[in-house]
Amino acid sequence: MGLFVAQLLTGLANAAALFLVASGLSLIFGVTRIVNFAHGSLYMLGAYFGVTLMNTLPGVFGFWTSILLSGLIVGVIGIAIEVCVLRPVYRAPELFQLVATFGVILVIQDLTLMVWGAEDRLGPRAPGLKSVVRILGEPVPQYDLALIAITPFILLALWWLIARTRVGVLVRAATQDREMVGALGVNQSWLFTGVFFLGSALAGLGGALQLPKGGADLLMDLNIISAVFVVVVIGGMGSIPGAFVASVLISVLNVFGVSYIPQSTLVLMYVVMAVVLLIRPYGLFGREEKAGEHGQVGEPDRPIRPAGTKGRLFVAALIAALALVPLVGENFTQVLITDIVIFCLFAASLQFMLSTGGLVSFGHAAYFGGGAYAAALLVTYADTPMELAFLFAPLAAGLLALIFGWFCIRLSGVYFAMLTLAFSQLVWSLVFQWYDVTGGDDGLVNIWPAEWLSGTTAYYYFTLIVGVGGIILLRQLAHAPFGYTLRATRDSARQAEATGINVKLVQWSAFAMAGAMAGLAGGLFVFSKGSIFPNELEIGKSFDALIVVFLGGVKTLSGGVVGAAFMESAKDWLTRLEYWRLILGLLIIGVVIIAPDGIVGTLRRVGERIGLLRTQEFMR
Amino acid sequence: MLEISALNSFYGKAHILNDLGFSVSKGEVVALLGRNGAGKTTTMKSIMQLVRPKSGKVQFNGQDITALPSHRIARLGLGYVPEERRIFSDLTILENLEVGRQPPRADAPAWTVDALFELFPNLFERRHNRGKAMSGGEQQMLTIARTLMGNPKLLLLDEPSEGIAPVIVEQMAETILRFKKEGLTVIISEQNLHFARIVADRAIIIESGEKKFDGSFSELEKQPEIRDAYLSV
Ligand SMILES: Nc1ncnc2c1ncn2[C@@H]1O[C@H](COP(=O)(O)OP(=O)(O)OP(=O)(O)O)[C@@H](O)[C@H]1O
Ligand SMILES: [Mg+2]
Numbered sequence: 094m095g096l097f098v099a100q101l102l103t104g105l106a107n108a109a110a111l112f113l114v115a116s117g118l119s120l121i122f123g124v125t126r127i128v129n130f131a132h133g134s135l136y137m138l139g140a141y142f143g144v145t146l147m148n149t150l151p152g153v154f155g156f157w158t159s160i161l162l163s164g165l166i167v168g169v170i171g172i173a174i175e176v177c178v179l180r181p182v183y184r185a186p187e188l189f190q191l192v193a194t195f196g197v198i199l200v201i202q203d204l205t206l207m208v209w210g211a212e213d214r215l216g217p218r219a220p221g222l223k224s225v226v227r228i229l230g231e232p233v234p235q236y237d238l239a240l241i242a243i244t245p246f247i248l249l250a251l252w253w254l255i256a257r258t259r260v261g262v263l264v265r266a267a268t269q270d271r272e273m274v275g276a277l278g279v280n281q282s283w284l285f286t287g288v289f290f291l292g293s294a295l296a297g298l299g300g301a302l303q304l305p306k307g308g309a310d311l312l313m314d315l316n317i318i319s320a321v322f323v324v325v326v327i328g329g330m331g332s333i334p335g336a337f338v339a340s341v342l343i344s345v346l347n348v349f350g351v352s353y354i355p356q357s358t359l360v361l362m363y364v365v366m367a368v369v370l371l372i373r374p375y376g377l378f379g380r381e382e383k384a385g386e387h388g389q390v391g392e393p394d395r396p397i398r399p400a401g402t403k404g405r406l407f408v409a410a411l412i413a414a415l416a417l418v419p420l421v422g423e424n425f426t427q428v429l430i431t432d433i434v435i436f437c438l439f440a441a442s443l444q445f446m447l448s449t450g451g452l453v454s455f456g457h458a459a460y461f462g463g464g465a466y467a468a469a470l471l472v473t474y475a476d477t478p479m480e481l482a483f484l485f486a487p488l489a490a491g492l493l494a495l496i497f498g499w500f501c502i503r504l505s506g507v508y509f510a511m512l513t514l515a516f517s518q519l520v521w522s523l524v525f526q527w528y529d530v531t532g533g534d535d536g537l538v539n540i541w542p543a544e545w546l547s548g549t550t551a552y553y554y555f556t557l558i559v560g561v562g563g564i565i566l567l568r569q570l571a572h573a574p575f576g577y578t579l580r581a582t583r584d585s586a587r588q589a590e591a592t593g594i595n596v597k598l599v600q601w602s603a604f605a606m607a608g609a610m611a612g613l614a615g616g617l618f619v620f621s622k623g624s625i626f627p628n629e630l631e632i633g634k635s636f637d638a639l640i641v642v643f644l645g646g647v648k649t650l651s652g653g654v655v656g657a658a659f660m661e662s663a664k665d666w667l668t669r670l671e672y673w674r675l676i677l678g679l680l681i682i683g684v685v686i687i688a689p690d691g692i693v694g695t696l697r698r699v700g701e702r703i704g705l706l707r708t709q710e711f712m713r
Numbered sequence: 714m715l716e717i718s719a720l721n722s723f724y725g726k727a728h729i730l731n732d733l734g735f736s737v738s739k740g741e742v743v744a745l746l747g748r749n750g751a752g753k754t755t756t757m758k759s760i761m762q763l764v765r766p767k768s769g770k771v772q773f774n775g776q777d778i779t780a781l782p783s784h785r786i787a788r789l790g791l792g793y794v795p796e797e798r799r800i801f802s803d804l805t806i807l808e809n810l811e812v813g814r815q816p817p818r819a820d821a822p823a824w825t826v827d828a829l830f831e832l833f834p835n836l837f838e839r840r841h842n843r844g845k846a847m848s849g850g851e852q853q854m855l856t857i858a859r860t861l862m863g864n865p866k867l868l869l870l871d872e873p874s875e876g877i878a879p880v881i882v883e884q885m886a887e888t889i890l891r892f893k894k895e896g897l898t899v900i901i902s903e904q905n906l907h908f909a910r911i912v913a914d915r916a917i918i919i920e921s922g923e924k925k926f927d928g929s930f931s932e933l934e935k936q937p938e939i940r941d942a943y944l945s946v
Contacts, residue, residue: 262811265804265808266801268803272783273795276761276787277859277863278788278815281784
């Protein structure tokens with residue numbers, strides 16, 4: 094009994110920081126409709142500023158002042174982000190805003206590294222609250238009790254602000270219809286900036302407040318962000334009480350999970366999220382979203398066309414040149430190009446569902462890694478011949494996508510994205526924690542191709558044929574009747590439905606197809622490396638794919654391939670630089686703001702302007 | 714008071730307003746008439762800069778407002794009541810009014826919550842209810858009241874009589890006449906010629922975003938062919 098209570102209290106104490114970060118994210122989303130992926134970075138900044146301030150300001154007063162100051166500083170940083178990065182892209186489609194916040198993550202990572210160095214910082218203990226209290230015989234840290242006492246007050250203060258003040262009324266009104274709020278004379282820019290300040294400050298507070306229980310390190314941004322997403326999605330995007338309830342739920346679940354089923358704590362969290370989303374798609378306290386409710390209208394997409402003669406010739410020449418590489422290139426070049434082709438196929442598969450289908454998946458790595466693991470498991474446990482195991486990669490990934498897709502396509506927009514993320518994290522955590530089967534962090538090794546493909550050059554040609562074949566197949570599909578139907582469901586699900594299209598079925602098929610092709614890329618990957626590790630399933634991998642599709646050009650067909658080729662080649666020299674994340678982050682933000690058409694879109698526009706290309710006659 | 718000249722507005726590539734121009738003087742009630750899709754709503758949105766015109770000019774009391782953000786225009790004293798009402802359904806009636814509240818101005822009637830409840834007694838009874846659970850007529854009253862909280866000098870009413878019960882339409886007509894008495898300038902968009910004739914001093918007929926008629930109702934009476942061509946009676 095004592096132990097039970099002690100664990101419950103630990104869970105409640107852990108919920109404090111999680112709630113602060115989640116409520117900030119939720120608040121920002123509610124008003125601006127932006128899912129701020131960089132929210133974990135603000136939390137991390139809060140922790141670092143907290144450590145520095147606590148080491149400067151002495152005593153009890155200094156400790157609590159440091160926490161408040163950290164919140165304020167991070168709030169101001171939030172304002173800077175809002176004004177410089179997000180303001181220019183409020184009118185852009187959701188995906189652009191998300192990608193911009195990915196860029197912010199990278200920038201903050203490197204800036205933090207520059208300022209505070211790579212070493213982890215231990216959080217100072219809270220003065221006056223350093224000892225433990227015995228509750229039913231079990232020791233409970235005093236600081237935990239303090240956190241448990243503070244959290245309800247923060248909740249209450251937020252509730253009062255939202256429910257009882259004019260600012261709160263405006264915030265709630267803007268959550269529903271920000272254009273109308275503007276037409277009634279309210280300056281939305283200020284409202285947005287204010288909300289961003291508050292949300293960021295809450296994240297900073299959370300980071301500083303958790304210091305005595307943890308510390309500050311460079312991984313804490315991405316570590317917390319997935320938990321925060323789980324919380325926000327379970328609680329309902331935009332709901333503060335929801336964030337509170339879900340934070341407590343997840344934290345308590347985690348504490349008990351650690352002691353009773355230590356192998357599955359991560360899995361547990363994502364299972365809970367998936368179950369909640371299935372029963373209540375908009376979270377426990379969420380409000381149903383109607384598509385287009387917030388009036389985001391972009392320019393109408395240009396119709397896509399099959400490549401013109403020039404385009405075809407160019408692609409044919411490129412493939413021919415690639416086929417000649419082994420005659421002149423070194424091993425290293427071949428390995429690099431193999432990597433590039435695999436990544437291109439992966440990106441193309443995401444682009445297929447994203448651009449043609451309008452299905453923005455945040456968890457596409459699940460199918461890439463899923464296919465790779467399926468093949469690797471077959472080889473490891475069943476001694477399956479490589480050829481057969483390789484065929485299983487797309488099959489298994491397609492099956493996985495079929496299963497997950499069935500759930501995901503019932504949702505749309507941000508909720509769709511979140512559920513895909515949850516499923517991919519589910520797969521990742523399963524692989525990561527099921528050590529006996531998957532090898533956990535150690536991965537699966539010795540997964541080599543068959544004899545006839547074992548040389549670098551042989552595998553190079555194999556990858557080239559399969560990879561390019563896969564990409565062409567996806568392109569053909571986009572130009573086939575299926576592709577047109579899919580685009581119809583993207584542009585207006587309701588109209589498509591009215592013309593007799595089974596929208597869900599079409600989207601489901603596209604989801605499965607994209608998954609299978611990602612699995613094919615995964616199969617190529619695992620046999621080219623001879624091993625597979627859980628990081629191929631991580632959020633980061635899914636983000637990589639999103640970023641290259643975006644860099645290449647969302648509204649094009651070839652954007653993913655071009656972006657992936659550009660990124661994979663650039664990475665080779667970029668990662669040699671010390672602060673490559675900073676450069677990449679700034680590059681991403683720059684593209685979002687200055688050239689939202691991406692590489693392909695911009696090239697096309699420039700080409701049309703100088704008359705090199707006839708309008709709409711580029712390889713798309 | 715309001716001067717619109719050579720306005721051209723687009724939705725994507727669709728050209729909606731075609732060199733539209735007219736002016737409204739202080740204290741006037743003007744009815745903007747035209748069939749479904751004629752461009753009445755687009756005109757109002759272009760005045761508020763909720764739709765950004767490609768060319769042309771909107772002047773309010775001599776000031777060019779064509780490039781201003783909507784909230785600045787509202788603060789200058791233009792009150793917009795949208796056709797779709799767009800009330801905040803998660804907010805109570807009192808909170809909806811609060812969103813519209815702006816400081817009073819010297820040269821326009823000043824409204825308070827109490828005065829508005831007197832004008833629309835139905836709203837008072839339900840002041841703590843959320844916007845969700847309201848009838849069409851009540852929603853219409855609420856949007857008007859919400860906009861009046863901003864103490865506008867000029868009121869843009871987009872189809873106030875649409876989709877509400879006949880009794881309420883009559884009340885609505887009286888209300889608009891009262892606004893006129895208080896010195897408010899009003900532009901209403903209407904399809905209902907009968908209603909427009911009761912409340913308005915002047916009619917402007919548009920079709921495909923072009924002005925086809927601008928004059929008093931008695932002049933319009935004398936040209937039934939215009940009425941038949943551009944209005945569905
Ligand atoms: N958001 C939009 N996107 C594209 N076209 C639009 C949009 N809104 C209106 N239109 C088109 O613009 C034209 C003018 O519309 P508008 O709403 O101004 O007409 P209206 O006179 O207000 O009609 P009603 O009496 O039905 O309200 C119509 O042909 C309509 O189809
Ligand atoms: Mg209209």
